[in-house]
Amino acid sequence: MPSRSATPLAYRRFSTPARLPLCASRSTYTPLLNAARNGRRDIARLLWERVGPEARFYPSEPGNPAHAGEISCLQVAAAHGYAALGADFLNVWDSWTPDETRRTLVAAAAAWHGDVVALLLDRAAFTADAIQDALAASVGPGNGDDDLMARQHGVVRRLLDAGGDPNGTRRGRPMLLVAASSATCLGALKALLEKGADPNIQDVTSGTTALHQYRRVGRAPSSPATAEVLLRHGASPDLADREGETPVHAIAFAGTLEDLKLYLNYCCDVDAALRGYVDAVELLLNYSLDVNSANNNGWMPLVCALMPTSRKRVSTAVDVANLLLRHGASAGTSTAEKWTPMHALDS
Incomplete structure (x- = not known):
């Protein structure tokens, strides 16, 4: 001074x-x-x-x-x-004070400043909870810039090396699911998986995994690269959530054909619902789809195919239904809500 x-x-x-x-x-x-x-x-x-x-x-x-x-x-x-x-x-x-250095570490981690994080870890003592707080702060979306994703990857790895738990949570959700929810979190996702995160960790409430990011109708994939990284590290497309829906169900219902092909390459049990596209259904049938398979609510491919959505034309739904019927789909089934193929046609 x-x-x-x-x-x-x-x-x-x-x-x-x-x-x-x-x-x-x-x-x-x-x-x-x-x-x-x-x-x-x-x-x-x-x-x-x-x-x-x-x-x-x-x-x-x-x-x-x-x-x-x-x-x-x-x-x-x-x-x-x-x-x-x-x-x-x-x-x-x-x-x-320990609280001041903890808050400082969290601030540096959230902004992905690796040199500052390294300085603090070297110069101050931190509890396991403080390290975990900083790790959770570092697992958040950015703007998609490659340099920022590389910085995030480095910060997450450094905090994991300092004792952070890769299977920890951020605001009550597993960090891996948070990272998989955004294409701009690819750096964090890779670091967590490289450092031992469970690729099949499930949300305690819904039972969803990181691969269940397509579960809502019409929701776009976070990133094809996200799914590929998860699958390469052992994420299972066959693991069902609490509603009985697997990632393959979800991707066939709301994803693209390329996404579906990617998932099926890693499947042990090809049991998928469908979005309503003929090419997706044909692909599933080529993989020996059980055309009468159902989730926990009794929804089968035929009912799914006939249900109207904003992106499905009636003619496509009919083509898919005919294709399923030719392969043995039962027209007399009903869901847990008592919906039948005829109800779907009439909706």
Whole structure:
């Protein structure tokens, strides 16, 4: 830090650190936090000398004298990727609390600043819970930029190497399912699988896996690359959720033919519902589909084929139904809701 003699006259007139004004209003950062946000190491050093560690926080609200959970200059520097400035703050003061360093690690991980994460892991001690919090923060969507996905991959791997659990959760959902939900999380998905995440981990409520991302009618695939990475690491297209629906059911119902071919290449039991396209049904039949297979609610391919959807033409539905009937589909079946093929035709 600079000596007092090197301090500009504008700051020398304040005889004590406490008299240095922190900010113009409570809605703006302090000068120290602004310097941290912009990576200005020289200004941050100068301000720290004048105001000391007591000014490291955003101004405390009344009734919160301990600064519990408040933003520190260290956290701001980390969130913006300034590793050198973060090192300055760690060097000049050695009394950062565990909560402050935890919040700083989470902020750096969420922004995928690998050099800052490495600095913090090297210079501070973290509990297993703190590492897990940072790992969960790093598993989130980005903007799809290849460089950002590479950064995410590196941060997730580093936190897993530090003791993070690849089968942990983010906001109650398995992190693998969160990563598989967005094409921009491919970096995190790869890192989790490379470090031992269970590719077939299921949501505790729905029983869905990462491959069940196509389960809603009309929902677009997160990414073909996502499915391929999961399948290569052992994700099962045959594993049913609590409704009896497998990923193959879901992809045949709402995916593309190419997606379906990809899934079927990894199938042990080709038992799929269908979206209503003749080419998909023909492909399924070539793989020895049981045309009368049903999920837990009794929905069979024939009923699925005849149910109207926004992307299915009536003529296509009839073609699919005829194809299924020629291969032995039963026209007299009904679902758990008592829906029959005739009900579907009439809807």
